[in-house]
Amino acid sequence: MREMVGGCCVCSDERGWAENPLVYCDGHGCNVAVHQACYGIVQVPTGPWFCRKCESQERAARVRCELCPHKDGALKRTDSGGWAHVVCALYIPEVQFANVLTMEPIMLQYVPHERYMKTCYICEDHGRESKAACGACMACNRQGCRQAFHVTCAQMAGLLCEEEGPEADNVKYCGYCKHHYNKMKKRRSSENANSAFCHSRGRSSSPSQDKHHHHRQRKVNAFCLLLFPN
Numbered sequence: 001m002r003e004m005v006g007g008c009c010v011c012s013d014e015r016g017w018a019e020n021p022l023v024y025c026d027g028h029g030c031n032v033a034v035h036q037a038c039y040g041i042v043q044v045p046t047g048p049w050f051c052r053k054c055e056s057q058e059r060a061a062r063v064r065c066e067l068c069p070h071k072d073g074a075l076k077r078t079d080s081g082g083w084a085h086v087v088c089a090l091y092i093p094e095v096q097f098a099n100v101l102t103m104e105p106i107m108l109q110y111v112p113h114e115r116y117m118k119t120c121y122i123c124e125d126h127g128r129e130s131k132a133a134c135g136a137c138m139a140c141n142r143q144g145c146r147q148a149f150h151v152t153c154a155q156m157a158g159l160l161c162e163e164e165g166p167e168a169d170n171v172k173y174c175g176y177c178k179h180h181y182n183k184m185k186k187r188r189s190s191e192n193a194n195s196a197f198c199h200s201r202g203r204s205s206s207p208s209q210d211k212h213h214h215h216r217q218r219k220v221n222a223f224c225l226l227l228f229p230n
């Protein structure tokens with residue numbers, strides 16, 4: 001996965017900051033690179049660091065994301081003892097992190113069954129029919145569009161976005177099918193819209209340091225508001 005998107009396995013940004021460095025896994029043959037805040041690393045060790053998969057000693061063949069067909073990337077344990085990508089957890093709306101700081105374990109119990117019934121159009125387009133029905137799908141953020149896809153397939157295709165939510169400090173994780181992604185980009189550039197409104201998660205994105213450092217936690221805050229409105 002890393003070869004295709006570069007930089008952080010979660011947000012795809014190649015830059016690191018003093019308060020939020022890019023951390024590389026020292027596991028043998030492991031390509032995982034993550035920002036401290038993107039993987040919930042409370043303290044970056046001075047010595048070697050290992051991602052959860054390399055740390056676990058579990059046979060590599062058994063470590064697969066419950067939400068998508070891709071094996072590489074930054075994974076964490078689910079609360080049922082399986083595994084899921086952090087990026088899959090962020091972009092499938094109902095997924096939660098039991099601990100917001102450490103971003104683990106990943107909780108899949110609120111993901112509706114229908115997400116697992118959808119098939120990924122990107123897998124189908126790439127001739128991976130056998131993989132298309134694996135895991136769960138997110139949907140194109142354009143209203144009325146019925147295209148569904150794996151989070152990691154969209155990540156590799158550069159179709160993931162972070163948009164500002166209804167509240168100023170909220171971030172909405174979303175993605176578009178290729179068609180609507182291109183349409184949206186064209187419209188935004190012709191309107192000369194504020195590029196901060198939706199920055200693609202590619203190398204051109206430029207979130208402020210502060211935002212980048214803290215926004216991973218907001219998904220959970222937003223979800224709590226949804227569950228427990230006061």
Ligand SMILES: [Zn+2]
Nearest residue numbers: 008011035038
């Ligand atoms: Zn990152």
Ligand SMILES: [Zn+2]
Nearest residue numbers: 025030051054
């Ligand atoms: Zn690793």
Ligand SMILES: [Zn+2]
Nearest residue numbers: 065068085088
């Ligand atoms: Zn995944």
Ligand SMILES: [Zn+2]
Nearest residue numbers: 120123150153
């Ligand atoms: Zn797919």
Ligand SMILES: [Zn+2]
Nearest residue numbers: 140145177180
């Ligand atoms: Zn669409």
